[in-house]
Amino acid sequence: METMVTKKRTMGQAKKLKDTIFVYCLIALPLIEFFTIYVYVNIDSFFLAFQRGGKFAGLENFKMLWDEIRADNSTILVAIKNTFIYFGADLILFVWSIFLSYFFYKKILGYKFFRFVLYIPAIISPVVFVVLFKNLTSVNGAIALIIKNFNPDFRMPNLLARSETATWTMVVYVLWMGWTKNMLYLGGSLARIPLEVLESARLDGVGPWVELTKILVPLLLPTLSTLLLLDVVGILSSSGPILLFTKGDYNTTTISYWMFTLVYNTGDDQYVKASAAGVCLTLIMFPVVYTMRWLIGKIDSIEY
Amino acid sequence: MFGREKEQNILTQRDGAEKVIFGIVFTIISIQILTILIPLGFMLMNTFKGRMEFNVTNLWTPPKNWLFKNWGESFKYLVVGDSKATEVSFIGMVWNSLWQTCVRATILSLTPMLVGYVYARYDFYGKKAVMAVHLFTMTLPLFGSGGAYMKFIHDVGLFDSPLYFILTSWNGRSPSVFIYSAAFTGLSHAYKEAAELDGASRLRIFFSIEARMVAPIFWTFFINNTLGLWNDYLNVLLYQPSFTNLSTGLYLFGSKFEKSGNMHTPIYWCGLIIGSIPPLVLFGFSSDLIFKNMALGGLKG
Numbered sequence: 001m002e003t004m005v006t007k008k009r010t011m012g013q014a015k016k017l018k019d020t021i022f023v024y025c026l027i028a029l030p031l032i033e034f035f036t037i038y039v040y041v042n043i044d045s046f047f048l049a050f051q052r053g054g055k056f057a058g059l060e061n062f063k064m065l066w067d068e069i070r071a072d073n074s075t076i077l078v079a080i081k082n083t084f085i086y087f088g089a090d091l092i093l094f095v096w097s098i099f100l101s102y103f104f105y106k107k108i109l110g111y112k113f114f115r116f117v118l119y120i121p122a123i124i125s126p127v128v129f130v131v132l133f134k135n136l137t138s139v140n141g142a143i144a145l146i147i148k149n150f151n152p153d154f155r156m157p158n159l160l161a162r163s164e165t166a167t168w169t170m171v172v173y174v175l176w177m178g179w180t181k182n183m184l185y186l187g188g189s190l191a192r193i194p195l196e197v198l199e200s201a202r203l204d205g206v207g208p209w210v211e212l213t214k215i216l217v218p219l220l221l222p223t224l225s226t227l228l229l230l231d232v233v234g235i236l237s238s239s240g241p242i243l244l245f246t247k248g249d250y251n252t253t254t255i256s257y258w259m260f261t262l263v264y265n266t267g268d269d270q271y272v273k274a275s276a277a278g279v280c281l282t283l284i285m286f287p288v289v290y291t292m293r294w295l296i297g298k299i300d301s302i303e304y
Numbered sequence: 305m306f307g308r309e310k311e312q313n314i315l316t317q318r319d320g321a322e323k324v325i326f327g328i329v330f331t332i333i334s335i336q337i338l339t340i341l342i343p344l345g346f347m348l349m350n351t352f353k354g355r356m357e358f359n360v361t362n363l364w365t366p367p368k369n370w371l372f373k374n375w376g377e378s379f380k381y382l383v384v385g386d387s388k389a390t391e392v393s394f395i396g397m398v399w400n401s402l403w404q405t406c407v408r409a410t411i412l413s414l415t416p417m418l419v420g421y422v423y424a425r426y427d428f429y430g431k432k433a434v435m436a437v438h439l440f441t442m443t444l445p446l447f448g449s450g451g452a453y454m455k456f457i458h459d460v461g462l463f464d465s466p467l468y469f470i471l472t473s474w475n476g477r478s479p480s481v482f483i484y485s486a487a488f489t490g491l492s493h494a495y496k497e498a499a500e501l502d503g504a505s506r507l508r509i510f511f512s513i514e515a516r517m518v519a520p521i522f523w524t525f526f527i528n529n530t531l532g533l534w535n536d537y538l539n540v541l542l543y544q545p546s547f548t549n550l551s552t553g554l555y556l557f558g559s560k561f562e563k564s565g566n567m568h569t570p571i572y573w574c575g576l577i578i579g580s581i582p583p584l585v586l587f588g589f590s591s592d593l594i595f596k597n598m599a600l601g602g603l604k605g
Contacts, residue, residue: 020428022506027422030415030476036460037453037472038441045452103329107315110330116591117337120344123587124580125535125551131558131576132343135363142346142363179336187595195314202314208322233445243538244555263450264542271451278448285445293443 048275054268061276076277078251079258082167086238086254089174090231093181098224100179101186102212121177130244133173134160166250170240182227189223190216225296232292236281255281347573351375355568371570378574384553384560392548394575401534401549401579404469409529411473413522419476420484421510425496441477457543464546480525487518524597527590534583550579 024031051057069076104111121129136142137159144156159169193216201215217224239254246252248261262274318326346363351374353367378394385391392400422428423435454463462468491514499509515522537551548556554575561567587594 016427016429019426019506020430023422023426023428026418026507026510027476029474030419033472033474034477037456037475038477041452041456042446042449044456045446045449048452048455049448099329100333103326103333105315106326108326108330108333110334114333114337115595116588117340118333119587119591120340120584123531123535123583125537125554125576127537127551127555127558128347128576128580131573132347136343140362142343145362145364176336176339184594188597198314202317208325229443233443236445236447247559259448259450260538260542263454268451268455271455274448274451276448278446278450281447282445285447289443289445 045275045278048272049279051272061272065276075253075258079253079255082253083236083238083255085167085171086240087235089171090238093178094231097182097186101183101190102216104187105190118179122180126241126244129177130241137169160246161250163251166246166252170245170252174240185223185227189220193219221299225299229292229296233289236285348577351570351574351577353570358569374571375574378571378578381568381571382557382575384548384556390546392553397548397550397553400547404549405530405533407469408473408533409526412475412529413525415474415476416478416480417484417522419481421488423485424488438477442479464544466547468543484518484521487521491517520597524594527586527594531583531587554579
């Protein structure tokens with residue numbers, strides 16, 4: 001009897017070993033990608049933050065960053081301010097996408113066509129819409145012409161070439177083009193909610209506002225909280241298509257665009273600055289993200 | 305269970321006040337739709353203008369002579385590159401977009417499937433550790449590794465090499481791993497066990513049986529990835545300057561002539577529209593599949 005059990009256990013272990021070999025062969029390439037592009041690159045980035053010219057430089061890069069922050073007209077401060085403006089726009093779109101998903105879920109007249117057209121900005125190159133938007137908002141552009149029809153004295157300012165208006169003009173673009181943000185996920189999650197819930201609400205005489213805010217949103221909380229967490233994780237990546245619009249001129253840079261300029265067509269001296277900034281930003285964002293995760297963990301998920 | 309008709313009734317029946325709210329929202333969405341479609345329509349109309357005519361007329365004026373030849377000219381006119389040696393033609397850009405998108409979309413859709421499969425179907429040594437690290441890294445807010453990544457790409461010889469697209473796409477850390485994992489967990493073990501009894505290898509069971517059963521999910525991700533990658537201009541701009549794709553090429557072409565003001569804009573716009581046709585067609589044919597199958601945390605297999 002004991003021999004049988006031992007034999008069975010040995011066979012089980014042999015099978016597990018064979019399974020393990022198969023599994024690691026199957027995911028060998030993703031594992032290599034993980035250890036090189038994720039682990040190695042991030043560790044190297046950390047060490048780069050303390051180097052200059054290939055040699056250990058202590059906190060020199062951080063001092064350089066601090067000096068840049070304290071300088072008059074600091075690009076970094078402008079980038080931080082703009083990043084939070086774009087994050088604000090993201091949050092507006094986040095809330096709006098919940099409303100929009102609700103109306104599509106309730107099959108508003110023409111919803112299939114609306115959904116298709118609203119997705120167009122997400123599926124064709126942003127270059128197309130940026131070119132179009134630039135033309136529409138230019139000094140002699142289409143919008144200026146329409147306004148001049150009503151007010152011949154109107155003179156359109158060059159919105160994208162003035163520090164006071166450039167970022168806000170791009171924010172308008174982001175809000176114009178971003179209606180479908182998260183709608184794919186929200187639409188899918190709404191579709192999985194049992195219709196019995198809506199039917200009983202209807203019998204109780206519930207209107208659309210209560211239906212959305214008191215019934216559907218609580219049922220969507222697991223999805224919404226995950227999407228919000230992902231938004232918070234990516235808070236410092238919030239940006240508009242700066243490269244396509246202004247290339248960071250007219251005080252339009254954001255953190256992610258500033259990081260991009262440190263890497264695009266530059267050299268090691270700029271890479272170390274990006275790494276030093278990365279270490280600082282990671283230290284700032286760590287507690288924010290993990291507090292958010294902890295708060296989200298407190299939300300009871302509803303099974304349906 | 306709800307019948308289709310009953311489902312239709314619950315979602316579409318509205319009383320008086322509801323009808324008003326839906327009417328207002330319908331109007332708002334219609335206006336938004338028009339703000340997208342009308343400029344696109346006028347953009348299309350302006351592609352038929354001559355260069356001078358475009359410069360002296362406004363966007364709303366129709367062309368005097370409809371120059372259909374602009375569309376053919378765009379294939380000759382839209383060339384990017386600093387020298388003859390590095391020059392990429394419009395056809396070259398289309399080709400680069402095609403192969404880069406196909407290679408990357410296939411690998412990026414397959415990799416989460418492989419990882420999701422082993423999570424769902426195998427009990428292997430180190431599984432708990434691998435899954436814990438995976439979950440941890442998904443929400444780890446790491447920033448600023450762009451410099452180190454660029455250095456790495458140069459060091460390993462992937463800068464300006466087509467291998468870059470193949471070797472850097474094996475990303476198994478995306479949340480879609482868990483969507484695949486949930487789908488594989490929901491599959492019956494019967495087919496796998498029957499195949500095992502018939503002596504099929506693990507690899508054969510995966511590719512011939514189990515992967516086929518989650519094919520709708522694979523195609524959903526493949527189409528999604530294709531739509532995103534077709535428009536990707538940053539990866540090429542940063543790491544693959546010699547393999548200019550359509551999105552990057554049209555950006556470079558536009559920014560080169562923007563300052564000089566010496567551009568044949570109607571022909572440039574022809575290029576922009578031609579580059580938009582493949583994703584539009586793909587989305588037109590597959591939007592139902594995408595909307596039906598996609599849901600965070602669970603796709604219908």
